Amino acid sequence: MEYKGERKFVLFSLIPILLLFGVFAFIPIGWSLGLSVFKYNPLSASALFVGADNYIRMLGDAVFLKSLWVTFKFVTIAVLANILITLLIAMAIQRVRVRWLKDLFRTVFFLPTIAPLAGTAIVWSTMFNYHNGLFNMLLSKLHMAPIQWLSDPHYALFSVIMMTLWADIGYNVVLFMAGLDSIPDLYYEAAILDGANRWHLFRHVTVPLLRRTTLFVSVTTVVSYFQAFPQFQIMTKGEPFNETRVLALHIYEQAFSNSNMGYASAMATVFLIIILLVTLLQLKWGRTQWEY
Numbered sequence: 001m002e003y004k005g006e007r008k009f010v011l012f013s014l015i016p017i018l019l020l021f022g023v024f025a026f027i028p029i030g031w032s033l034g035l036s037v038f039k040y041n042p043l044s045a046s047a048l049f050v051g052a053d054n055y056i057r058m059l060g061d062a063v064f065l066k067s068l069w070v071t072f073k074f075v076t077i078a079v080l081a082n083i084l085i086t087l088l089i090a091m092a093i094q095r096v097r098v099r100w101l102k103d104l105f106r107t108v109f110f111l112p113t114i115a116p117l118a119g120t121a122i123v124w125s126t127m128f129n130y131h132n133g134l135f136n137m138l139l140s141k142l143h144m145a146p147i148q149w150l151s152d153p154h155y156a157l158f159s160v161i162m163m164t165l166w167a168d169i170g171y172n173v174v175l176f177m178a179g180l181d182s183i184p185d186l187y188y189e190a191a192i193l194d195g196a197n198r199w200h201l202f203r204h205v206t207v208p209l210l211r212r213t214t215l216f217v218s219v220t221t222v223v224s225y226f227q228a229f230p231q232f233q234i235m236t237k238g239e240p241f242n243e244t245r246v247l248a249l250h251i252y253e254q255a256f257s258n259s260n261m262g263y264a265s266a267m268a269t270v271f272l273i274i275i276l277l278v279t280l281l282q283l284k285w286g287r288t289q290w291e292y
Helices: 003-033 053-059 062-094 099-112 117-127 134-141 156-181 185-193 198-209 211-226 232-237 248-255 261-285
Strands: 038-040 047-049
Touching: 003 099, 003 261, 053 248, 053 261, 062 099, 062 156, 099 117, 099 156, 117 134, 117 156, 117 232, 156 211, 156 232, 185 198, 185 261, 198 211, 211 261, 232 248, 248 261
Parallel strands: none
Antiparallel strands: 038 047
């Protein structure tokens, strides 16, 4: 009887959450799937059924294919850089023995994540300004030529990546620090007794025992970066020459600027499938069977 009572309590507690999740997640996804087989303009009273035409159209859409390539390029570079930087920062902070100083460093790195991403993008756009931006002022002090950070195809995407990393690394720093705290000291002590140096400790103790934390960090970061939108919309609007046109931005412009809701829904469906496949591959490759 007690078990049944607890089960009913759990079910009643979950019902409001599941209802909200259904209203704001499953229903919009289902609605988008339905729209993807129509030629639909929100300003029109009717919608024309086109079947798979919207999906076939993507194969010949050079802008869609370019935005897909830019998205994967952005996610790959930004995620790898994020994980590497945040892990190194977390390990460096972990070595600080003074408690208040350790907490201070953790807070300083986490602060940028609190700021609204749109506001951060505006500030960084000012810093990237060609004429009086901070970065070109520093280059002039070093007697170097100024750079068109957001207008040059060679630098635009990497400039947005720099801004994204600055705004986002604090969250993963905290996660990696929590993961490092969970590793028992006895493993390090045993490795040191066997003659392991710092590289051996990192390679054979820290990395394997941090695998679950790394999996969680990588999955959440990949999903987040696939959906990156505000910084691209504010800083570059997909330019120059579509070199910063990520898929989320392209879907937004097709839906709300060009009123091609059906085609945008088809792209969103493909985008959802891509994210699901990438996430499943990460979970498969990063799965661990050990415990400590």
